[in-house]
Amino acid sequence: MAFAAAALALLPVATIAVTAIANTGTLWSHVLANILPQAAWNTAILLLGTGIIATCVGTGAAWLVSAYEFRGRGVLEWALLLPLAVPTYIMAYAYLDVLSPLGPIQGAVRWMLGYSSPREFRLPDIRAMWGAILVFGFVLYPYVYLTTRAMFLTQAANLVEVSRTLGVGRGGVFWRVALPLARPAIAVGVSLALMEALNDVGAAQFLGIRTLTASVYTTWIVRTDLAGAAQIAIAMLAVVIALIVFERWARRNQRFATSAQRARPMPPRRLGGFKALGAFVLGFLPILIGFVGPAIYLALAAIKRIEFAGLSPALIRATTNTVSVSAIATAVVLVLGFTIAYAARIQPGRKTAIAARIATLGYAVPGTVLAIGILIPVAAFDRTLDGLMRDWFGVSTGLLLLGSGTALIYAYTARFLAISVGGIEAGLSRIPPSYDHAARTLGQSATGTLVRVHLPLSRTALTAAGLLVFVDCMKELPATLLLRPLNFESLATLLYGEAARGTYEDAALAALIIVVIGILPVVLLARMGRTDR
Numbered sequence: 001m002a003f004a005a006a007a008l009a010l011l012p013v014a015t016i017a018v019t020a021i022a023n024t025g026t027l028w029s030h031v032l033a034n035i036l037p038q039a040a041w042n043t044a045i046l047l048l049g050t051g052i053i054a055t056c057v058g059t060g061a062a063w064l065v066s067a068y069e070f071r072g073r074g075v076l077e078w079a080l081l082l083p084l085a086v087p088t089y090i091m092a093y094a095y096l097d098v099l100s101p102l103g104p105i106q107g108a109v110r111w112m113l114g115y116s117s118p119r120e121f122r123l124p125d126i127r128a129m130w131g132a133i134l135v136f137g138f139v140l141y142p143y144v145y146l147t148t149r150a151m152f153l154t155q156a157a158n159l160v161e162v163s164r165t166l167g168v169g170r171g172g173v174f175w176r177v178a179l180p181l182a183r184p185a186i187a188v189g190v191s192l193a194l195m196e197a198l199n200d201v202g203a204a205q206f207l208g209i210r211t212l213t214a215s216v217y218t219t220w221i222v223r224t225d226l227a228g229a230a231q232i233a234i235a236m237l238a239v240v241i242a243l244i245v246f247e248r249w250a251r252r253n254q255r256f257a258t259s260a261q262r263a264r265p266m267p268p269r270r271l272g273g274f275k276a277l278g279a280f281v282l283g284f285l286p287i288l289i290g291f292v293g294p295a296i297y298l299a300l301a302a303i304k305r306i307e308f309a310g311l312s313p314a315l316i317r318a319t320t321n322t323v324s325v326s327a328i329a330t331a332v333v334l335v336l337g338f339t340i341a342y343a344a345r346i347q348p349g350r351k352t353a354i355a356a357r358i359a360t361l362g363y364a365v366p367g368t369v370l371a372i373g374i375l376i377p378v379a380a381f382d383r384t385l386d387g388l389m390r391d392w393f394g395v396s397t398g399l400l401l402l403g404s405g406t407a408l409i410y411a412y413t414a415r416f417l418a419i420s421v422g423g424i425e426a427g428l429s430r431i432p433p434s435y436d437h438a439a440r441t442l443g444q445s446a447t448g449t450l451v452r453v454h455l456p457l458s459r460t461a462l463t464a465a466g467l468l469v470f471v472d473c474m475k476e477l478p479a480t481l482l483l484r485p486l487n488f489e490s491l492a493t494l495l496y497g498e499a500a501r502g503t504y505e506d507a508a509l510a511a512l513i514i515v516v517i518g519i520l521p522v523v524l525l526a527r528m529g530r531t532d533r
Contacts, residue, residue, distance in 0.1 A: 013361075016233050035215055036235060045129060053138065061141070061283055061286060080145055082291035083141065085518035086291055087202075087514065091135050092132075092202065093507070099123065101118035132204065144186055148182050198211075198366055205500075216229045219232060301505045311509075315494065337423075338424050362414035362417060370415055371481075375483065379402060471521050480492055492514065
């Protein structure tokens with residue numbers, strides 16, 4: 001099963017490579033001359049800006065809640081994760097309306113300055129590169145916050161004490177001791193944030209930034225040039241590979257950095273009065289920008305929409321579609337994930353490890369790239385099957401896999417299998433091998449040991465992995481946009497369509513549902529963080 005999952009995960013990437021290479025003619029010249037340079041430049045600037053903001057905000061927030069003790073610190077520790085509940089496309093959607101010339105922010109600014117209309121005064125348009133960088137940075141900084149805070153919490157107190165005896169102040173401890181030791185953890189968090197930024201298609205299109213991902217989508221959907229889209233996808237895969245190599249290198253260095261941090265952890269410095277208030281306000285700002293502001297806007301817009309027109313049938317259908325498809329995909333991912341993790345436990349070896357690593361590579365591949373790689377072989381299979389059924393039985397099956405949503409579930413499975421495997425492997429690793437030996441001694445077969453020992457003890461890991469996979473499937477926009485069946489709308493695609501038409505209030509409730517459900521894994525991460533401490 002692990003090898004079959006690895007083959008299914010490799011199929012989209014191999015398909016893209018073959019399609020891109022087989023069509024290197026005039027199409028490639030057009031892509032190389034007219035599309036790729038600008039898209040690659042925009043993507044590079046966006047990733048650079050996002051990385052800088054995510055690093056500064058995430059590292060600063062992590063140091064604030066790790067090195068200082070003040071009233072409200074416990075709330076900030078978990079609340080700083082809340083922007084993870086807001087997908088980038090929802091963040092862009094919310095701020096586009098809030099910061100529009102007729103929106104509340106610009107209206108308040110004009111009122112304070114004595115202007116009466118947008119013609120007299122307006123703020124810079126957020127639909128620009130700076131707006132995209134701010135949106136991505138304040139949504140994705142929690143990746144850096146998570147990894148860096150974990151490193152700061154393990155900083156050895158003796159290192160800090162030695163630094164203080166040498167005359168280094170608290171700020172000097174951060175710059176000369178804590179930050180150098182945390183660089184590998186920061187690099188891991190930044191690489192994860194940049195992978196998420198590269199996967200985005202909705203926010204980039206809303207904000208008018210032609211990135212590589214947006215170019216893949218428009219080349220395929222608008223220009224119906226599948227070969228050109230595959231060629232751009234190859235460039236995206238090169239960026240992904242570079243990020244993966246960077247992340248692996250950072251993780252290796254992180255292991256060395258933590259080897260010297262097994263001693264007593266660094267005690268936080270207590271703050272009081274205005275310093276404590278200032279620390280809380282400073283820590284709350286990223287939460288305000290990345291979660292509270294968009295959430296309040298969505299709630300008010302949703303209430304206004306419900307009062308005006310009630311719940312629309314389209315929203316109910318989209319919610320039903322989202323829950324059903326996400327649930328099916330989650331079940332498939334959990335079965336495959338447990339099979340791979342269990343195979344690695346009972347049959348450890350190089351081949352099993354390689355198969356498991358390949359099977360989980362899909363999480364690093366952007367959804368648009370994965371969708372193209374799945375569409376081509378699945379469409380070919382549908383056409384072949386339809387032709388055979390017509391010839392043999394006189395019956396047309398049409399687009400069986402594409403039209404039934406099977407291709408979409410395949411994309412979800414390939415993309416989020418890594419979450420399932422990682423979580424379940426961690427759960428199984430906590431079960432001592434002696435339990436297996438004891439069960440076999442008591443006459444249990446391999447199946448009996450699985451059913452009576454491993455599955456019950458892995459229930460928590462399975463539940464956590466299932467929750468994370470379900471929420472990620474529900475939020476996934478790029479793959480859903482490109483592989484959904486005809487007349488199929490999910491909450492994400494419904495929001496995308498309404499935002500593209502400029503009818504923001506009509507999609508506010510869909511966005512609010514996504515954000516509310518997206519809070520669940522954030523709560524899980526916060527609980528795991530408290531347990532680890």
